[in-house]
Amino acid sequence: DAGVIQSPRHEVTEMGQEVTLRCKPISGHDYLFWYRQTMMRGLELLIYFNNNVPIDDSGMPEDRFSAKMPNASFSTLKIQPSEPRDSAVYFCASRAGRIYNEQFFGPGTRLTVL
Amino acid sequence: AQSVTQPDIHITVSEGASLELRCNYSYGATPYLFWYVQSPGQGLQLLLKYFSGDTLVQGIKGFEAEFKRSQSSFNLRKPSVHWSDAAEYFCAVGAAGYQKVTFGTGTKLQVIP
Numbered sequence: 001d002a003g004v005i006q007s008p009r010h011e012v013t014e015m016g017q018e019v020t021l022r023c024k025p026i027s028g029h030d031y032l033f034w035y036r037q038t039m040m041r042g043l044e045l046l047i048y049f050n051n052n053v054p055i056d057d058s059g060m061p062e063d064r065f066s067a068k069m070p071n072a073s074f075s076t077l078k079i080q081p082s083e084p085r086d087s088a089v090y091f092c093a094s095r096a097g098r099i100y101n102e103q104f105f106g107p108g109t110r111l112t113v114l
Numbered sequence: 115a116q117s118v119t120q121p122d123i124h125i126t127v128s129e130g131a132s133l134e135l136r137c138n139y140s141y142g143a144t145p146y147l148f149w150y151v152q153s154p155g156q157g158l159q160l161l162l163k164y165f166s167g168d169t170l171v172q173g174i175k176g177f178e179a180e181f182k183r184s185q186s187s188f189n190l191r192k193p194s195v196h197w198s199d200a201a202e203y204f205c206a207v208g209a210a211g212y213q214k215v216t217f218g219t220g221t222k223l224q225v226i227p
Contacts, residue, residue: 004157031213042219043158043204056214091157099208099215100146100165105157 004106006092012112018080021109024073025094033103034067034077035091043091049075082113116141118207120218127195128226135190135221137205146208147188148215149179153201161203164188175199200225 005024047057069075093103150158162173169181208215
């Protein structure tokens with residue numbers, strides 16, 4: 001398996017623009033997590049899905065953020081409109097089953113909002 | 115809710131020296147504990163985990179960690195550090211009945227020749 005795939009790897013956009021980050025989890029994994037990593041706040045869980053259903057979105061910072069998982073092999077995280085404070089590295093991770101199993105992280109998308 | 119503390123933000127060790135990274139957790143019942151490593155520009159990779167059984171767990175790349183319930187700790191150790199171990203290390207805690215893991219703020223390891 002190729003592991004968790006994220007695209008794009010780097011995104012530079014201007015304030016106010018819509019940004020869409022994409023994630024393909026490992027086949028067969030039933031949990032998918034979106035994280036944001038910044039120097040100030042560390043690694044924060046934004047939202048997670050189980051069997052394509054959003055379970056906990058309490059970490060989504062504002063209504064400008066939304067996430068979807070239309071099928072088991074694809075998820076998106078959208079920011080609309082983007083702001084400079086959204087600049088961060090966004091990670092997608094997937095896991096098979098129970099919490100004590102390993103989360104496999106993608107390489108991340110580095111987002112810069114000017 | 116569970117929480118995890120990594121008191122050391124940055125640690126520098128000489129190549130060949132031993133290493134111990136500290137992690138303290140807060141949770142009432144038996145926690146699930148993890149150590150992940152993040153190399154620059156990469157995602158996180160699992161080094162080792164504890165969820166039951168032997169309190170000394172072995173991981174990849176020669177790392178080990180010991181779960182000490184009395185001290186609420188899960189410190190990561192390596193007897194001899196290699197330059198390639200320079201990275202950021204994250205301790206994480208989870209619990210039965212929950213599905214999300216809480217990560218610590220990370221410890222950045224620098225290895226000097």
